[in-house]
Amino acid sequence: MGNLxxxxxxxxxxxxxxxxxxxxxxxLCNAADVDPTVAQCAAKISWKEQGFQVQPQETGELLLVALSNTPHQGEILQQVGTAPLMRLNFQIDGDQRLILAGTQDQFHLEERVWFASPNLRLRISLLKQANQLYQATWYSEVRMGVLPEPAPEELPHAASTK
Incomplete structure (x- = not known):
């Protein structure tokens, strides 16, 4: 058995x-040789994380720029800190899941993101090398704080309790 x-x-x-x-x-658009006027939106995500074992605290920053001509598919430019730029294809499927896929060097990333409820986001990430699974990661992310209650028709079908 391999190392787990x-x-x-x-x-x-x-x-x-x-x-x-x-x-x-x-x-970021210039580095990707993309006309910035085709960008739809952009965000910066900063984080501070701590492992539950004796590990130093880590911080980081991610820059995202979404490029799209349609509302349900397109491309995302992504850069974590000073790491190389990564281009990911995205699509939003019929169940409102965000599906990301991209290749950099010899690694291929596939990620699926969806909301189980307005405050609970679930994410699965698969990293493959030479068509072999290299790493699989599961995330459950809880949004803290109070949110306004969305109207029932605004909730994704997968999170509906009807």
């Missing part, structure tokens, strides 16, 4: 919507 490992972490996330004219957005 398990770990648990806690993280705090901060999300900030960025203007399409923000310098970081323009620089």
């Amino acid at each position: 490992s398990s770990e648990a972490q806690s993280a705090q996330l901060w999300m900030e919507q960025l203007s399409l004219e923000d310098r970081a957005v323009l620089e």
